[in-house]
Amino acid sequence: MEDQKKYWKENLKYLGILLTIWFLVSFVFGILLVEELNTIRLGGFKLGFWFAQQGSIYVFVLLIFVYIRLMNKLDKKYNLDT
Incomplete structure (x- = not known):
């Protein structure tokens, strides 16, 4: 029972x-700080525009893979991998 609580605490x-x-990436960089970030260029595009249009999507997909890796490690730590 204690292991379940530790597992969920780490998961959360x-x-x-x-x-x-x-x-931060989608809302703060893509909406709130867009004007400030637009003063910087990335590959010919304004950075604020890039975050709003593509960057947040790339980061979201990357976060999915990071979460999968973290959960696999966590499952192994608590012997929940099958």
Whole structure:
């Protein structure tokens, strides 16, 4: 029972961190800071535009793979892998 609580506590910690990163990239960089980021260019495009149109999607997909890796490690740590 104690292992289940530790498992879920770590899982929620990972989710909180990854969702915070996703929020920062998609909402803060893509909406709130778009004007400031547009002063920087990335590959010929304004950085704020890039985050709003493509960057947040790339980061979201990357976060999915990071979450999969973290959960596989967590499952092995608590002997829940099958």
